[in-house]
Amino acid sequence: MADSKLISKIPEGPLAEKWSKRKAEIRIVSPNNKRKLEVIVVGTGLGGASAAASLGELGYNVKIFCISDSPRRAHSIAAQGGINAAKNYQNDNDSIYRLFYDTIKGGDYRSREANVYRLAEVSAAIIDQCVAQGVPFAREYGGYLANRSFGGVQVSRTFYARGQTGQQLLLGAYAALNKEIAAGSVKSYPRHEMLDLVIINGEAKGIIARNLVTGEIERFGAHAVVLATGGYGNAYFLSTNAMNSNGSAAMQAYRKGAFFANPCFAQIHPTCIPVHGDQQCKLTLMSESLRNDGRIWVPNNMEDVLKLRKHEIKPSQIPEERRDYYLERRYPAFGNLVPRDVASRAAKERCDAGYGVNETGLAVFLDFADAIKRLGHQRVEERYGNLFQMYEKITSSSPWEEPMMIYPAIHYTMGGLWVDYDLQTTIPGLYAIGEANFSDHGGNRLGASALMQGLADGYFILPYTIGDYLSHKFAEPKTDTNAPEFAEAEKAVLDRIEKILAVKGTETVDSIHKKLGHIMWEYVGMARNEAGLKKAIEEIGELRKEFWKTVRVPGTNEEFNQELEKALRLVDFFDIGELMARDALNRKESCGGHFREEMQTEEGETKRDDENFMYVGAWEYKGEGVAPELHKEPLKYENIKIATRNYKD
Amino acid sequence: MEYNVKVWRQKNAKAKGHFETYHVTDVEEDASFLEMLDILNDQLIRKGVEPIAFDHDCREGICGACSLYVDGRAHGPDDQVTTCQLFMRHFKPGATITVEPWRSAAFPVIKDLVVDRQAFDKILQAGGFIAELSMDAAACVGCGACVATCKNGSAMLFVAARVSSLALLPQGKPEAARRARAMVAKMDELGFGNCTNTRACEMECPKHVTIDHIARLNREYLKARFSE
Numbered sequence A: 001m002a003d004s005k006l007i008s009k010i011p012e013g014p015l016a017e018k019w020s021k022r023k024a025e026i027r028i029v030s031p032n033n034k035r036k037l038e039v040i041v042v043g044t045g046l047g048g049a050s051a052a053a054s055l056g057e058l059g060y061n062v063k064i065f066c067i068s069d070s071p072r073r074a075h076s077i078a079a080q081g082g083i084n085a086a087k088n089y090q091n092d093n094d095s096i097y098r099l100f101y102d103t104i105k106g107g108d109y110r111s112r113e114a115n116v117y118r119l120a121e122v123s124a125a126i127i128d129q130c131v132a133q134g135v136p137f138a139r140e141y142g143g144y145l146a147n148r149s150f151g152g153v154q155v156s157r158t159f160y161a162r163g164q165t166g167q168q169l170l171l172g173a174y175a176a177l178n179k180e181i182a183a184g185s186v187k188s189y190p191r192h193e194m195l196d197l198v199i200i201n202g203e204a205k206g207i208i209a210r211n212l213v214t215g216e217i218e219r220f221g222a223h224a225v226v227l228a229t230g231g232y233g234n235a236y237f238l239s240t241n242a243m244n245s246n247g248s249a250a251m252q253a254y255r256k257g258a259f260f261a262n263p264c265f266a267q268i269h270p271t272c273i274p275v276h277g278d279q280q281c282k283l284t285l286m287s288e289s290l291r292n293d294g295r296i297w298v299p300n301n302m303e304d305v306l307k308l309r310k311h312e313i314k315p316s317q318i319p320e321e322r323r324d325y326y327l328e329r330r331y332p333a334f335g336n337l338v339p340r341d342v343a344s345r346a347a348k349e350r351c352d353a354g355y356g357v358n359e360t361g362l363a364v365f366l367d368f369a370d371a372i373k374r375l376g377h378q379r380v381e382e383r384y385g386n387l388f389q390m391y392e393k394i395t396s397s398s399p400w401e402e403p404m405m406i407y408p409a410i411h412y413t414m415g416g417l418w419v420d421y422d423l424q425t426t427i428p429g430l431y432a433i434g435e436a437n438f439s440d441h442g443g444n445r446l447g448a449s450a451l452m453q454g455l456a457d458g459y460f461i462l463p464y465t466i467g468d469y470l471s472h473k474f475a476e477p478k479t480d481t482n483a484p485e486f487a488e489a490e491k492a493v494l495d496r497i498e499k500i501l502a503v504k505g506t507e508t509v510d511s512i513h514k515k516l517g518h519i520m521w522e523y524v525g526m527a528r529n530e531a532g533l534k535k536a537i538e539e540i541g542e543l544r545k546e547f548w549k550t551v552r553v554p555g556t557n558e559e560f561n562q563e564l565e566k567a568l569r570l571v572d573f574f575d576i577g578e579l580m581a582r583d584a585l586n587r588k589e590s591c592g593g594h595f596r597e598e599m600q601t602e603e604g605e606t607k608r609d610d611e612n613f614m615y616v617g618a619w620e621y622k623g624e625g626v627a628p629e630l631h632k633e634p635l636k637y638e639n640i641k642i643a644t645r646n647y648k649d
Numbered sequence B: 001m002e003y004n005v006k007v008w009r010q011k012n013a014k015a016k017g018h019f020e021t022y023h024v025t026d027v028e029e030d031a032s033f034l035e036m037l038d039i040l041n042d043q044l045i046r047k048g049v050e051p052i053a054f055d056h057d058c059r060e061g062i063c064g065a066c067s068l069y070v071d072g073r074a075h076g077p078d079d080q081v082t083t084c085q086l087f088m089r090h091f092k093p094g095a096t097i098t099v100e101p102w103r104s105a106a107f108p109v110i111k112d113l114v115v116d117r118q119a120f121d122k123i124l125q126a127g128g129f130i131a132e133l134s135m136d137a138a139a140c141v142g143c144g145a146c147v148a149t150c151k152n153g154s155a156m157l158f159v160a161a162r163v164s165s166l167a168l169l170p171q172g173k174p175e176a177a178r179r180a181r182a183m184v185a186k187m188d189e190l191g192f193g194n195c196t197n198t199r200a201c202e203m204e205c206p207k208h209v210t211i212d213h214i215a216r217l218n219r220e221y222l223k224a225r226f227s228e
């Protein structure tokens, strides 16, 4: 039974016609009315920058906010690998349907057919748009755009710009944004952090933001609000996300009534540089492309493992017969190219069994010796030279001589604010795009699909769908920021800040955040079970109390204060962590990035439970200290045959 | 490992700044430079001293946020890296390391090591919005090391990276002249200095953008002036 609070607004009719049909229904706002309408966009990553630029160009009045000193520095800039699109340039029989199919399957049958089909449908236009902006995608000798392939698919549809695809795409969107800023249609507020959402008569009407330079708490009103604030992977403290990535804006919306969907679906990336001690605060991703030629292994005997840990032997000195290429052993069909979740769990399995190859016991080898022999130094250099160099800079060990050491780390969050087909949350007038929503990736995201989704949402979907809502609003006057709702929200923000500053304890924000990270990684990480998840909820509760008793945030609100910024974000990470654990506890199946130890086959593979869990789990906030309520949006597959993911044969 | 960190402290844009020297202990051998600052901050907070403010985000050399002048060099004593890619193994244990913010009239200090680089956004808003760049020039991360290093405080390398490859890509040709004029005018207006070809910017650029692009910018600019 569909939940009356979750109306997904998926258009009727055949899959391939749904989006055209929806577009035809959407009411259009005339240009002179657009000028009367104001939209707030929070976030300047690929989602936010492309949305704000498009809305500005359409004629709306846009205000855009970000934490960094320039919109160009949003976390999206760090994406390396590429962006998918069903262009079929390689003539390998790619199509919209195939991209749709791969995405649903990769997501382990936990995403909406209609949304994913639309994503695949608009993907080709993204590439055209970016080329028109001058994004320097890699080209073949003859000048055609080049492609490469990524994990979990069998065609070559990934567009890229060296190892800097996110940077070049974001610079394209930022340039489009700059054009609108220069034209006056978009006003930019860098170094401004949203601290609350303002609701008037049940509709999103504005935000409260802190000017990070002066500490001033400011009010901003609009006719609609768009959140493009990214993912919440930093709940784990250590992740590949940028340091300022956080989940606070989504949590503010959640507390004001927006449902939060599938929080437990987090992606763990198998190829990151291992943690080197307890002083680290950020992990570095090594591109997935390395698995195309690198072979993953650990020794098959403890003797070698112990010698490696004591540096008595070099990995290259261990002969073939004493090595265990465990991915090739377990998954002969896909070998080292199994999807991210499978590769990550297999590494954990070996390390848990005691075979981890560094001092911490949490690392496996990624070896290029065979590739160098097979392809020659030059071709390996062409393909991976910059990655090798980056690895050597960080670890001072050369992948040309000894294998890389890698270990899984948190990378991306599939869960996020629940949105309908129009990308509207359960709060009218509040939209969520990019990594901040839950929409397209189900239980697991395929490589190179986040950039695609962010730009699809921002350039091609939101600018249309938000018009439907705004078409009813142009007669409404500008939002009055003197309204009592603004005063109330502002006061709540100031109270929270005051409360944090008043603790004056002994512990630093990071040291407490690290503890949260340990709880999350231990119990809500790569493998989860009922007892552990219950423990996580309890321990997070304890840690939250500890925070409010012991945290020390120096300085005042009325100044540039990075410790205060971090403390405010950490308060929300407690809530996110708890919600993730709750959702993971409820979802008694293994699916995509969510592995419940109770639900596995005899060989240790995931066991999905379609009968009981083929739904989106959306959580409704019920008040502080009260358990949230779960709502279920059933998923229907009418165009795809549901199957078990199989990467063995 | 232990170090002495001599660092610029400045409460806000209006306050007068000064150097303070702090002793940092327990730095792991593999720590990065910014991790060393994290450790120092942790130790300072516990002692009741205000932590040192510095900009950073991606910590992998791509966002351009980190912006420190370390031992007299923008991004410190390693080549073609941003500060976040600098590692403590480049420093002798026990050494005294001097850390300053970017120093440029166009980049006023906000606090300690944090500067205001909005001038860069303003230059690009004046016309840098067809991203017409060849990949080499496009590698610019907008960190500002070029300005901080230049004795004239010139932003020529930054502007050149955006403008120079107009000739290299088909898009945006019709606006080329207007763009070059507008961006150079904006740069002058914002108080950046002139280029006298000392090449310091090229040496310190973490992404190795070369001054060949400045030559191309000059050509574009001259062409634009003639077409006025």
Ligand SMILES: Cc1cc2nc3c(=O)[nH]c(=O)nc-3n(C[C@H](O)[C@H](O)[C@H](O)COP(=O)(O)OP(=O)(O)OC[C@H]3O[C@@H](n4cnc5c(N)ncnc54)[C@H](O)[C@@H]3O)c2cc1C
Pocket: A042, A043, A044, A045, A046, A047, A048, A065, A066, A067, A068, A073, A074, A075, A076, A077, A078, A079, A080, A081, A082, A083, A084, A165, A166, A192, A193, A194, A195, A228, A229, A230, A231, A240, A241, A242, A245, A246, A248, A249, A285, A411, A412, A433, A434, A435, A436, A447, A448, A449, A450, A451, A452, A454
């Ligand atoms: C190392 C790495 C490599 C990756 N490589 C790829 C790849 O090759 N291909 C791919 O498809 N995906 C990749 N991804 C994933 C992808 O980069 C992200 O999912 C995507 O960029 C998210 O974009 P976004 O616009 O949703 O949010 P983000 O880029 O995270 O932007 C969030 C924005 O919101 C702002 N913000 C947040 N909170 C607030 C607040 N409270 N107030 C004001 N502003 C706020 C931030 O300042 C920022 O501007 C990678 C991710 C990582 C970590």
Ligand code: FES
Pocket: B055, B056, B057, B058, B059, B060, B061, B062, B063, B064, B065, B066, B082, B083, B084, B085, B141
């Ligand atoms: S922190 Fe992003 S470049 Fe250094």
